[in-house]
Amino acid sequence: MRPLDAIGFAVTSLGGNRVRTLLMLLAMAIGVAAVVLLTGIGNGARLYIVDQFASLGTNLVIVIPGRAETASNTPATLVGETPRDLTLDDARALARSETVRRLTPLSVGEMTIAWRGKERQIPLFGSTASLLEIHHLRLERGTFLPEEDMEIARPVCVIGAKVYRELFGQQNALGELVRLGGFRCRVIGILGSEGRSLGLDTEEMVIVPVAFAQMLLNTEGLFRILIEARDLATIDRLKAHINATIAKRHYGEEDVTIITQDSVLATFDKILQVLTLTVAAIAGISLVVAGILIMNVMLMAVAQRTAEIGLCKALGAGRLQIMALLVTEALLLSAIGGLVGLALGFAGSWLAVQFYPTLNTTPPSWAIAAAFGTALGTGFLFSLLPARRAARLDPIQALARR
Amino acid sequence: MIELREVSRLFTVGGQEVRAMDRVSLDIASGEYLSIMGPSGSGKSTLLNILGLLDTPDSGTYLLQDRDVTHLNDRQLAATRSRTIGFIFQFFHLIPRLTAQQNIELPLLLAGVPQRERRERSRPLIEAFGLAERCHHRPDELSGGQRQRVAIARAVINRPAILLADEPTGNLDRHAGGEIIDLLEGLHRDGLTLVVVTHDPEIGERAARRIRVVDGRIANDSKGP
Numbered sequence: 179m180r181p182l183d184a185i186g187f188a189v190t191s192l193g194g195n196r197v198r199t200l201l202m203l204l205a206m207a208i209g210v211a212a213v214v215l216l217t218g219i220g221n222g223a224r225l226y227i228v229d230q231f232a233s234l235g236t237n238l239v240i241v242i243p244g245r246a247e248t249a250s251n252t253p254a255t256l257v258g259e260t261p262r263d264l265t266l267d268d269a270r271a272l273a274r275s276e277t278v279r280r281l282t283p284l285s286v287g288e289m290t291i292a293w294r295g296k297e298r299q300i301p302l303f304g305s306t307a308s309l310l311e312i313h314h315l316r317l318e319r320g321t322f323l324p325e326e327d328m329e330i331a332r333p334v335c336v337i338g339a340k341v342y343r344e345l346f347g348q349q350n351a352l353g354e355l356v357r358l359g360g361f362r363c364r365v366i367g368i369l370g371s372e373g374r375s376l377g378l379d380t381e382e383m384v385i386v387p388v389a390f391a392q393m394l395l396n397t398e399g400l401f402r403i404l405i406e407a408r409d410l411a412t413i414d415r416l417k418a419h420i421n422a423t424i425a426k427r428h429y430g431e432e433d434v435t436i437i438t439q440d441s442v443l444a445t446f447d448k449i450l451q452v453l454t455l456t457v458a459a460i461a462g463i464s465l466v467v468a469g470i471l472i473m474n475v476m477l478m479a480v481a482q483r484t485a486e487i488g489l490c491k492a493l494g495a496g497r498l499q500i501m502a503l504l505v506t507e508a509l510l511l512s513a514i515g516g517l518v519g520l521a522l523g524f525a526g527s528w529l530a531v532q533f534y535p536t537l538n539t540t541p542p543s544w545a546i547a548a549a550f551g552t553a554l555g556t557g558f559l560f561s562l563l564p565a566r567r568a569a570r571l572d573p574i575q576a577l578a579r580r
Numbered sequence: 581m582i583e584l585r586e587v588s589r590l591f592t593v594g595g596q597e598v599r600a601m602d603r604v605s606l607d608i609a610s611g612e613y614l615s616i617m618g619p620s621g622s623g624k625s626t627l628l629n630i631l632g633l634l635d636t637p638d639s640g641t642y643l644l645q646d647r648d649v650t651h652l653n654d655r656q657l658a659a660t661r662s663r664t665i666g667f668i669f670q671f672f673h674l675i676p677r678l679t680a681q682q683n684i685e686l687p688l689l690l691a692g693v694p695q696r697e698r699r700e701r702s703r704p705l706i707e708a709f710g711l712a713e714r715c716h717h718r719p720d721e722l723s724g725g726q727r728q729r730v731a732i733a734r735a736v737i738n739r740p741a742i743l744l745a746d747e748p749t750g751n752l753d754r755h756a757g758g759e760i761i762d763l764l765e766g767l768h769r770d771g772l773t774l775v776v777v778t779h780d781p782e783i784g785e786r787a788a789r790r791i792r793v794v795d796g797r798i799a800n801d802s803k804g805p
Contacts, residue, residue: 180692187689194677489673492634493687494662494738496655573634577673 179499188507191483198479202472203515206553209465210519213549215526216461218541220454222530225538227450231443237279237410238312238439241272241403241420245433262433263399266328266388271423272403277416280406282308283328283388287395291337291384292357293345300341300384302358304391312404315380320352320367323387331389333363339371340381358386359394413438458545462552468515469556472508476564480504480571487568488576497569504565505558512557516550523549581741581773582608582631587640589626589796600626602796603640608775610741613768615787616777623796625746628777632665632744633657645741662691666735668764670747672727674719674734680726681706681715684733691738705733709763725756732763742773749783761786 179187192199243264269283285304290297303309307325310317322336335358342351351365363386371381392398407416417436425432480487487500495503527539589601600623608614618624629635630642633649636657642650649660674683682689684705685698693701706715709729719727728748735743745764749757761783768774778784792800 179690180694183689183692183695190677190682485673486675489675490686490690491658492632492661492667493690493734494658495690496658498655499658499690574629577634577669 179495179503184503184506185510187503188510191479191507192510195479198475199511202468202475202511203518205468205471206465206512206515206557207519207522209461209468210516210549210553211522211526212461212464212519213458213552214520214523214541214545215530215539217454217458217545217549218523218527218539219530219537220450220457221542221545222537222539224447224450224454226536228443228447231439231446237407237413239405239407239413239416239420240437240439240442241405241424242435242437243399243402243433245435262428262431263397264403264434265398265400266392268424268427269328269400269403271427272405272420275416275419275423277408277412277419278405279408280308280312281403282306282312283400283403284309285388285391285395285397285399286401287391287397289359289384289394290357291341291345293354296345297357298341298344300338300382302391302394303383303385304388304395305385306388308406309385309404312406316370318368318370320365322367323385326387328387329389330387331393332387333361333390334366334387335363336367336369336385337365338369338379338381338383340379341384342368358384361390361394363390413440458548462548465549465552465556468553469560472511472557473560473563476504476508476561477567480564480568483568484571484576487571488573491571491573492577500569500571501562501565504568505561508557508561508565509554512553515557516553519553520546520550581610581612581645582606583641583643584630585641585643587630587637587642589623589630589635590638599796601630601637604796604798605640606791606798606801608742608773611768611771611773612789613765613774613787614776614789614791615784616775616791616793617779617781617784618793618799620779622793624777624793626796627793628744628746628775631742631775632667633661662687662738664741666738666740666743668728668731668735668743668745668748670750672719672724672731672751674727674730676719679716679718680711680722680730683719683730684711684715684737686734687738701737702733705737709733723756724752725759728752728756728760729763732760732767736767736772740772742775743767745774745776747778748776749778749780757783 241264243262266283269281272278273281282305287302289300289302291300305323306328307323309315310322318339323334324332335356337351345351345356351368354365355362356365369380386394405416407413420434420436421432424434490500523541527541530537530539584604584606586603586605587601588599588603591598591600604627616624616627626635630637637650641648644660644664652660675686678686681702684702688698688701706712709732711726711729711733714722714726719730722730743764748764749760752760764774764776765786776783776787784790789803791798
């Protein structure tokens with residue numbers, strides 16, 4: 179039989195039982211749509227997060243106290259301490275290199291802020307003036323931390339937009355004295371409400387000079403040091419400089435972990451890619467379920483069409499031809515179901531963008547190909563058993579059925 | 581045309597061996613008109629199935645057009661059936677979702693004949709069998725006689741050498757049955773070898789050669805009026 183005739187014959191037989199055909203198409207379409215939509219959303223989330231990171235600048239280098247590869251083996255890590263703290267002196271020493279464009283130490287802790295009887299818990303960030311540019315923060319009103327030596331514990335603070343709203347409402351906050359822990363502190367600036375950066379809600383944070391934060395939190399150690407390299411090409415030299423400086427200052431121990439924005443980005447990208455793949459695989463299971471449905475329905479169809487299959491054999495169709503006819507039917511179903519599924523998936527992606535415009539939910543081309551390919555593959559695979567059964571039918575017994 | 585030599589066919593029914601055909605030898609010449617009669621279970625359908633290559637003998641030899649077809653594989657059997665043999669069944673066996681014309685063209689479709697040629701070959705048959713008005717109707721819109729005419733057109737569209745008819749009038753009234761037999765006899769007069777299995781003695785007697793099968797053997801083989 180010619181391929182086009184085989185397709186035509188398959189169309190007539192699929193049209194012969196419309197409800198059955200529609201059910202199988204629906205199952206296939208839902209499976210393909212699920213794969214396309216879920217990978218689209220997963221991919222969108224990945225792009226969004228990667229984009230967030232990239233906006234911080236890829237030449238950012240983060241120095242964290244303690245070595246990642248040894249940290250898990252030391253008893254100190256069990257209580258959350260690292261062998262040796264990073265200090266402001268370390269930061270100052272690290273700043274002395276032409277590979278460094280900007281540097282800022284970061285000290286982090288929980289603190290209570292209060293103003294005229296109102297108070298709330300806030301994440302406290304101790305840093306320097308450079309944080310504004312390194313972290314791409316936007317100042318709404320007032321000024322940021324003063325450009326001065328990082329050892330000066332000036333009692334001033336810059337507050338997040340939400341902290342401002344909750345404490346001051348519509349009133350003026352600039353120049354007001356708030357209470358941070360046991361100290362009084364003057365508000366000099368209010369951050370813009372651009373939302374989140376690096377997983378931190380900038381609306382909720384309060385930033386003070388790093389030396390003041392160390393006093394408030396009663397610690398010498400820094401949470402980390404953020405360094406912006408002069409450019410991407412100097413990152414390796416900067417890393418060498420960090421290691422050498424730290425080793426010199428920490429008695430020969432290179433006990434810091436250096437994270438570059440690139441590596442963080444790559445790690446996140448990898449994790450999110452695996453997550454997207456996992457979600458796609460889960461959706462793929464629905465395609466297999468659809469394949470099993472096709473198999474069941476085709477087994478039923480073979481039983482119902484026994485006489486027809488017997489007739490085709492009597493009229494000269496061999497086993498292979500009978501198999502080919504049934505497999506063509508299944509492939510046709512899978513292909514149409516797959517196309518409908520792709521359309522549904524794209525429609526779903528479009529709808530998701532209408533609700534979350536920041537999410538680019540365009541499904542990756544590999545997911546489209548994989549979803550369609552899996553649909554065809556399962557259709558083919560699960561039609562083999564019914565097709566084989568049909569091909570093996572004894573024409574005499576088959577024709578005995580009316 | 582057809583030579584059966586000592587052909588036997590055994591079936592196992594309920595653990596017991598039943599000899600549906602017992603060392604049957606039969607020669608059918610090209611262009612012969614033969615009827616096979618006998619009581620139910622006598623083996624006449626088994627004989628027809630073996631003649632039609634739908635079944636293969638357990639022992640003996642079958643020569644079709646001087647070629648030994650006893651041990652052909654599935655593909656060879658299918659190809660030989662397609663080229664040489666036309667089948668007509670008691671229950672027509674038309675595909676319900678196809679039109680009369682599509683049913684008639686089915687053997688050509690399976691043989692990979694292009695649509696234009698299929699149309700060219702089915703048209704004269706549709707005209708000759710009086711189906712022109714009904715060729716775009718589906719089987720459930722046709723009378724019993726019309727359905728059987730569609731089935732006969734389907735059986736001869738591949739220009740087979742032999743036409744095997746299994747109770748072709750068994751599901752028709754007397755009038756329609758008579759018309760069908762007239763049609764088959766017309767095809768025989770045009771040169772086709774015709775083998776009809778029937779219960780009906782009146783139809784059986786119309787054949788030039790009559791075989792009576794009893795208990796898997798040919799009990800009687802008579803020629804002439």
